[in-house]
Amino acid sequence: MARILKMPLETTTRVAATTAPQDVLAEDAATFDVLRRMREDILCCVLKPDQRLRFGELRQRYDTSVGTLREALSHLVSEGLARTEAGRGFSVAPISLADFLDLSELRVYLETRTLADAIHHGTDAWEAEIVSAYFLLSKLKPPRTDDPVAVKREWAKRHKRFHDSLVATCTSPWSLHFRSELFDQARRYHWLTMIHARSRRPNEHLELRDAVLARDVDLSCRLIEKHIRTTVEQAASEVPGLTMDAGRPGKRRRG
Amino acid sequence: MARILKMPLETTTRVAATTAPQDVLAEDAATFDVLRRMREDILCCVLKPDQRLRFGELRQRYDTSVGTLREALSHLVSEGLARTEAGRGFSVAPISLADFLDLSELRVYLETRTLADAIHHGTDAWEAEIVSAYFLLSKLKPPRTDDPVAVKREWAKRHKRFHDSLVATCTSPWSLHFRSELFDQARRYHWLTMIHARSRRPNEHLELRDAVLARDVDLSCRLIEKHIRTTVEQAASEVPGLTMDAGRPGKRRRG
């Protein structure tokens, strides 16, 4: 059996976060709340790629001031979920197959790296959280095209929690930070895939869970790699309009 | 330790740089200027690690409003150069040896990955820029402790330009993005090392330049890896007070 390190319970979920980069703006009440809601709206394509983000509409939608919006938008820009051009305001970051391929390649490295390290430093509490997160995920079937949005959102939430639980004991704050950013980026494409999904996939999460709990580093890494690559292939073949170019109609010409 | 997985870089097909993540907030005039100046001040430890960033002082120093400052600070937080706690405002991100070790490990991967890809896609213009950047760097000797700050800053600027030129033709926008963020993080530690440097190092940049221009991927990667690790070792042994913990001295009273 795998060797279980005895650690104080306190260090279960929070991993040696000594000098970790700060993923989140801090629970700054209003700003943080707006940021979270906007991020979710971009990830779930309520705010569509390349869509212009005017302050007038945003102010109405999120019921807040321009200053607060500006701060949240500024944060989204550094996460790569929004863009800004001097004098032209903000817009949702574009998507493209090239982008998805690129970020997925990096994801393969970061997910395997963090997962291997997490398995190495796994604890009982870590295993328990994985079991719990998988249980919650498995209670919902992967959503289909005609499922209501609320169901899709809940599934996406549990899906994220499961994957986060796998790497929770990784000891590299920077790896976790970048992994998290890329995972969120990928969520946009996952959402599109979910919307248009025709094919069904076998339960890769169960395999992954068992491999991780068995502390099989090689198998776990191979599974997560395959998991990522399969998703890319599925998106490439089943999401209409996901082309190699940025999908941005260069210059608007009249007519 | 931490063996580098040799990945098929070719799989990153021709990625048009169209969908690159936006490193920069955009040349938003005021905000961007303040952001750049603050970042430089943090990198060069004018604003010291863990230092509290009060709006009163900042407003005076950068001659701008709270709103603008807030936006710049918010951006620095997502870059990992600042922190914020609800209701307690902002502060400069702490430093520690653990942090430097962690980010350097990731840097080794990202620098080698981007460098290998850049060499594969190198052009004449790319080579020319490397030659030019190296020339400018070599005109200044690595600064010593007693050199004026302006000299140190200029050297740091040229040093960054040289390293940026090496990877300029890399086709992976996300890899470049994260490489850039980590390079800036490392600059804080480089600055500290420069301040306290006792030992001198051989001219690693010349070796690196020649290996890259010779399109020798393996040698180039080995050299950049050694370059990074040597810097870490030098900082660990020569920078006083750079310990493994977060180095956060609980309470700080102004004096």
Add this chain to the structure above:
DNA sequence: TGTAAGCGAATTTTCGAAACTTCCCGAACT
């Protein structure tokens, strides 16, 4: 008919002040 300039509306950017929270210090009480 095509091009360029000009004007008005819409939008973004910047700012200073009001509202709110936290922190510090002294006084009263156990």
Add this chain to the structure above:
DNA sequence: AGTTCGGGAAGTTTCGAAAATTCGCTTACA
């Protein structure tokens, strides 16, 4: 002596409006 409570100051967060800029439409002209 130590602890708790309260008042005041310092600092942060949020907001709406003023200033600056861009965009689209109309008009003038070759």
